[in-house]
Amino acid sequence: DIQMTQSPSSLSASVGDRVTITCQASQDISNYLIWYQQRPGKAPKVVISDASILETGVPRRFSGRGSGTHFTFTISSLQPEDIATYYCQQYDNLPLTFGGGTRVEIK
Amino acid sequence: QVQLQESGPGLVKPSETLSLTCAVSGYSITSGYYWGWMRQSPGKGLEWIGTVYHRGSTYYNPSLENRVSISIDTSKNSFSLRLNTVTAADTAVYYCGRLEPGGIGSGYFKHCGQGTRVTVSS
Numbered sequence: 001d002i003q004m005t006q007s008p009s010s011l012s013a014s015v016g017d018r019v020t021i022t023c024q025a026s027q028d029i030s031n032y033l034i035w036y037q038q039r040p041g042k043a044p045k046v047v048i049s050d051a052s053i054l055e056t057g058v059p060r061r062f063s064g065r066g067s068g069t070h071f072t073f074t075i076s077s078l079q080p081e082d083i084a085t086y087y088c089q090q091y092d093n094l095p096l097t098f099g100g101g102t103r104v105e106i107k
Numbered sequence: 108q109v110q111l112q113e114s115g116p117g118l119v120k121p122s123e124t125l126s127l128t129c130a131v132s133g134y135s136i137t138s139g140y141y142w143g144w145m146r147q148s149p150g151k152g153l154e155w156i157g158t159v160y161h162r163g164s165t166y167y168n169p170s171l172e173n174r175v176s177i178s179i180d181t182s183k184n185s186f187s188l189r190l191n192t193v194t195a196a197d198t199a200v201y202y203c204g205r206l207e208p209g210g211i212g213s214g215y216f217k218h219c220g221q222g223t224r225v226t227v228s229s
Contacts, residue, residue, distance in 0.1 A: 001169075034215040036153075043202055043219040044153065087153055091209035095168045096145075096155035 002026050002090050006099030012107045019075040021102045023088035028068050032092035035064055035073045038101075039084045047086075048073065080106060109134040111220035113203050119227050125190040129203030129220060130183070137161050137181050141206040141214050144177060144188045146199040147222075156201075158212050159186055166212030193227045200224050 003026035013019050023033065031051040036044035046055050048064035051071055061076040075082055083106060088099040115127035129142070136142060143158035157167040159177045167175050174191045190197060200222040206214030 032209055032213075036216075043222050044216065045219075046207075046215065046217055049207070049215065049217075089153070089215055091213045091215050093210070094166055094212050095170075096158075096213060096215075098153040098155070101152045 001095055002029060002093055002097050004088055004090055004097050004099040006088055006102055008102060009100060010103040010105065012105045013078050014107045015078055015080060017078045019078050019082075019104060021073040021086055021088075023066075023071040023073070023099050025069045025071070025090055029090045029092035031067045032090055033064075033066065033071050034089045034091065035062075036087045036089065037082075037084045038087065044087060075104075078104070078106070109205055109218050111203050111205065111218060113201060113220045113223040115223060115225070117224060117226060119193055119197075119225060120229050121194055121227055122192055125188070125193050125197060125225055125227070127188045127201055127203070127223060127225070128180075128185050129187070130185045131205075132184070134205070136179055136184050136186065141208060141212065142177075142179070142186045142203070143206050143214075143216065144201060144203050145216065146201045148196070148199040151199075154199075156188065156190075158206060158214070160212070164212070195227050198225065198227045 005024045033051040035048035038044045052064045085101045141158045144156040179186045202222045204216035204219040207217040208214045
């Protein structure tokens with residue numbers, strides 16, 4: 001199985017801050033990497049696909065970079081509505097595996 | 108726009124079988140895509156359970172493979188999850204979804220249902 005190591009597990013930042021989350025894959029997954037946003041009590045929602053493609057309707061303050069084994073997810077200017085837990089997921093190989101999640105809070 | 112809705116018992120006894128159905132609207136399952144299930148245990152992260160192709164091929168998480176089955180009901184435009192011999196560790200919110208394809212059996216959950224909470228308890 002491909003292990004997805006996500007860090008940090010939680011972070012607290014101020015409105016307007018730049019926030020970066022890292023996801024490390026245990027083997028090369030090319031760009032088969034997704035970032036989900038999950039608000040409390042809601043289903044996960046795709047924010048970034050194929051490591052760096054912003055989903056339609058998602059604000060441009062969200063971005064993703066990386067390929068191979070190292071990936072980053074950035075919110076350029078944190079907003080109150082961004083409070084959520086963010087997960088990465090690889091789909092290069094079965095079983096599909098997820099990172100442990102990063103809980104983002106407002107300071 | 109495809110929409111998915113999970114349904115099934117919210118409480119299952121230990122050692123019994125968990126059965127959930129995902130009703131799909133806005134798209135015919137037989138037209139394409141992979142359809143799948145994932146779950147989220149209380150306070151925990153996400154776990155992929157398995158995927159079914161619109162033509163019936165199935166792919167399961169090895170951690171659950173001996174207990175799980177996913178099937179399609181074309182007459183109802185739905186697909187179902189059965190998980191046998193459940194324990195408290197199977198208590199979770201279960202999500203169904205349509206996967207944007209990657210490789211064979213693979214992909215990501217582009218469209219999800221709202222989730223259904225299942226508790227395993229006597």
